[in-house]
Amino acid sequence: MTFVRCVAVRWGGWDPQPGIVEVRLVDVHGVAHRFIHKVxxxxxxxxxxxxxxxxxxxxxxCEILDTEFRDGLTVLSVTTERPSDIETVDGRTEFEVSPDQLADSASGSRT
Known part of the structure; x- marks a missing residue:
């Protein structure tokens, strides 16, 4: 399984159980995307x-959709729609990230 590294920035509350948090993913372009979901x-x-x-x-x-090489950089297109069906607060599920933002296990090993 593949994971994209993000940062939980704040607690959102206990409702719904088991609680929600706000998480940010900064893509390869420096744009921050917000998720607010269950822990x-x-x-x-x-x-x-x-x-x-x-x-x-x-x-x-996340799932890797594509790999491109642009201006000497590797850019990975990933989706959070599969396997977890999770989207940002504005409905996005696809992002461009760098290889160092991915891990191949919840322990944090790089892909």
Missing amino acids: PYFGSKPQLGPDTAYPVEVELD
Whole structure:
């Protein structure tokens, strides 16, 4: 499984259970994308909560759609629609990221 590295920036509350957090993914172009979803989507160890010292690095399941080479850089197109069916607050599910933003396990190993 592949994960994209993100940052949990704040606790959103206990409703719905088991709680929600705001997470940001900064793409290869420097644009920040916001997710607000239940804690388990972000595979965080230890569990995120209202007393967590934010920001905290987290990971989100994703699938690699394409790899391109632009101006000497590798750009990966990923989707968060598969496998977790998660989107940003404005409905986005596809992002361009750099290879160092990906991990191939929840432990953080690089792909």
